[in-house]
Amino acid sequence: MRPISNVIFYIYVMRIVDQDFEVFIDKETIKKRVEEMAAQINADYQELNPLFLSILNGAFVFTADLFRQITIPAEISFIKLKSYRKMESSGKVKELLGLEHNIFNRNIIIVEDIVDTGKTLSHILEEFGELGAKSIEILTMLHKPEASLKPISLKYVGFRIPNKFVVGYGLDYDGYGRNLPDLYKIVE
Numbered sequence: 001m002r003p004i005s006n007v008i009f010y011i012y013v014m015r016i017v018d019q020d021f022e023v024f025i026d027k028e029t030i031k032k033r034v035e036e037m038a039a040q041i042n043a044d045y046q047e048l049n050p051l052f053l054s055i056l057n058g059a060f061v062f063t064a065d066l067f068r069q070i071t072i073p074a075e076i077s078f079i080k081l082k083s084y085r086k087m088e089s090s091g092k093v094k095e096l097l098g099l100e101h102n103i104f105n106r107n108i109i110i111v112e113d114i115v116d117t118g119k120t121l122s123h124i125l126e127e128f129g130e131l132g133a134k135s136i137e138i139l140t141m142l143h144k145p146e147a148s149l150k151p152i153s154l155k156y157v158g159f160r161i162p163n164k165f166v167v168g169y170g171l172d173y174d175g176y177g178r179n180l181p182d183l184y185k186i187v188e
Contacts, residue, residue, distance in 0.1 A: 021184035038069030050107045056080040058113030061170030062141045104132040114142040118150035
């Protein structure tokens with residue numbers, strides 16, 4: 001039997017707070033997918049002047065990378081909601097920082113880091129629907145279809161992933177890990 005040459009095997013495990021995480025989606029794969037999504041939005045929203053509403057804190061890294069690739073006239077703003085504590089959804093959405101733009105008759109693209117249960121987006125869509133937006137579409141970096149509790153229509157999805165806890169690329173574990181350029185999943 002011959003040894004395999006030119007192949008490097010490595011497992012990179014990182015400890016964050018009290019949990020171990022391993023690389024799940026590397027930064028180059030993320031970068032390529034963000035570019036593809038931006039190109040699709042540029043094509044879909046020509047001359048529509050969309051307003052991107054990024055949900056803080058998790059979506060800020062994704063939003064920054066994506067928005068630099070947007071070549072059409074567009075505006076951006078941020079709203080902050082919270083529904084997670086450690087690795088569990090609290091099930092309650094609290095608005096912490098409100099909407100500063102008038103969205104009446106605007107084409108809105110809500111930018112999320114991850115859609116799992118759908119409770120956060122359901123809350124936002126209900127509120128925005130009452131404010132008279134012309135259109136509201138959802139753009140998310142990650143979607144966990146297995147975790148869905150509320151049906152949400154997602155127009156742009158970066159990656160569909162299993163119902164595993166992930167961190168990095170803006171997502172955190174108890175406030176840590178947002179700065180990691182790759183996406184990590186919890187080691188079971």
